[in-house]
Amino acid sequence: MRTILVNAMQLTADNQLVPCEIAIKDGVIEGIGEKFPSLPEDEVIDCKGNLVTPGFIDVHVHLREPGGEAKETIETGTKAAARGGYTTICSMPNTRPVPDNETTLKEILNKIDHTSHIRVIPYASITERLLGENLTDMEALKNAGAFAFTDDGVGIQTADKMLKAMEQAARLNMPIVAHCEDNSLIHQGVVHEGSTSKKMDLPGIPSICESVQIARDVLLAEATGCHYHVCHVSTKESVRVIRDAKKAGIHVTAEVTPHHLLLTEEDITTNDGNYKMNPPLRSRNDQQALLAGLLDGTIDFIATDHAPHTEEEKQQGLLLAPFGIVGFETAFSLLNTHLVKTEIITLKQLIDWMTVKPANVFNLPYGILEQGVPADLTVINLDMKKKIDKESFYSKGKNTPFHGWEVTGLPVKTIAAGKIVFEEANDGKTTTRT
Known part of the structure; x- marks a missing residue:
């Protein structure tokens, strides 16, 4: 039939x-x-x-299971993704336990097989328990079904550790996907270090916290020949570094989120934890640089960084609430309304950034409308x-500023x-x- x-x-x-x-x-x-x-x-x-259109692809999502089922499960997260038009998603490894070994990864894959509504391809971690110390057995994890390697949620803090990770990943022809954040520059920040942090007397996260680690990593990627992918780019300095790296022929790719394209620090007017995400909402100049980077190909595609939390957690305000917002069920409609309908981008561009572009970056056989x-x-x-x-x-997760x-x-x-x-x-x- x-x-x-x-x-x-x-x-x-x-x-x-x-x-x-x-x-x-x-x-x-x-x-x-x-x-x-x-x-x-x-x-x-x-x-x-x-x-x-082709089914949407999101290579940056948090399904929370195992260990965070109060926030989300594979079943509820993939149900939400399907509602948002997604048919392939890639789940981050900041779960408990972490998929840092074959056994845990296979258990997660088994859970996906039994409860997922759509295709889920899981990441494995770069380091054991995401602690940034001991590297995982990447070859074993690749063979067990890992999509790529990341310690998303924390940056790899030492250059030597990232160098060794990239060397191993390059030998396996696997990507290193990085949450870029220098912990020595965070200073317990909760929002962007700028006008809003000053106005609301909140500790700020400086832009250099992100861009300085990207600058380090692109040189390491050049030295190793590794495919290096930057998660949720948020600053104009980061865009500049990635643009220069691409011009130099370094194999670096990058993504941007809908919320960083549509919101800035100026949208935070009350002590609302739903506006707290990492990286934080930046300045208007940063927002404009992100859009320019997307349009000129410096940034390759759009990913949601879907990060559900409980209502109780997010009601704690900007100081105490965890970082993150949900994105599956709002991404296309928001971007279509505020970028396509306003003629800033075309519908074709938006569809490509949510389908064929992420597929091409990670060599996935999806994201296209073709026979076979x-x-x-x-x-x-x-x-x-x-x-x-x-x-x-x-x-x-109901944690959205939209x-x-x-x-x-x-x-x-x-x-x-x-x-x-x-x-x-x-x-x-x-x-x-x-």
């Missing part, structure tokens, strides 16, 4: 919407064309004139308007490997299929 998507629209390379039909068989795209004759046993899905590839598809109603309501989130924002353009159906994993019903209610 086949599944045929009819009354669909496809986005062309020159940002035009054209009609199409898509035939799916055995979880794979069988064909894309103007019309497919259907058999009585075929399932026909009416896309109602909506846009069909996995049928990972997102159906988007570009005209649908809605107010973001954190209480409706599928994620356990609650109440009105957005236009939402995923209404998500298909992963040919199976419908999310759909929005005609009455506005949303459902997932398992």
